[in-house]
Amino acid sequence: MAEILNAYIISARTKHIIYMLEEIRVALMQRLVKKKTEMENKCTFVCPRVQEKLEKEKELAAMCKPLPSSDIVYQVMYGTDNPTVNLETRECTCKKWNLTGIPCGHAIAAIFDKYEKAEDYVDDRYKKETYLRIYGSSITSCPGERH
Structure with missing residues (x-):
């Protein structure tokens, strides 16, 4: 998010503080609407970037052999x-799942052994x-100087 804010500031920083803040507010207002609209049009259960990472982990899961202990x-x-x-605590001793909230290949192998979907085990923060x-939420519009 810092990189995005910096990009907005670069074009606005030569302006007076009020106009700079107004330009940043408008850019962020438009960004919120754009991101929401893009995600509403997606057919995925989780965010697209997370889905890409999950697909890579699924490839790793194909090389794993799960042995149920319980x-x-x-x-x-x-x-x-x-x-x-x-699977209950959503932990793997490789710690990848613990740190990212995205099931690692080992976990996905276990999930597939139970005939379940890996997407159901992704942390809620990554879900659509x-x-x-x-x-x-939205940033409210402000009337111009004349009004």
Whole structure:
């Protein structure tokens, strides 16, 4: 977000402070509407960038062999590595899932073993519903100097 704000400031920074802030406000107002509209037109359950990362992890999952320890705990064989996945707590000993909120390849292998969808295990912050709620608010318009 800082890069986006910097891009708005670059074009506005030569102006008087009031006009600079107004230009930034208008740019952000338009950005909120644009992002919300784009996401409403998407057919995905999670945000597009997260879906791309998830697809890469699915490719890794194809090389993993999940071994159930219980209904929710799996040992996943991947080469010489044997991470443990807990589907209930959404954790993997590789820590990737814990840190990102996006299931790692090991977790996806376990999820697929249960015949479930990996998208259901993505953290709520990456879901379309949350994204639309965030971009659902608006910046109010302000009357010009004459008014």
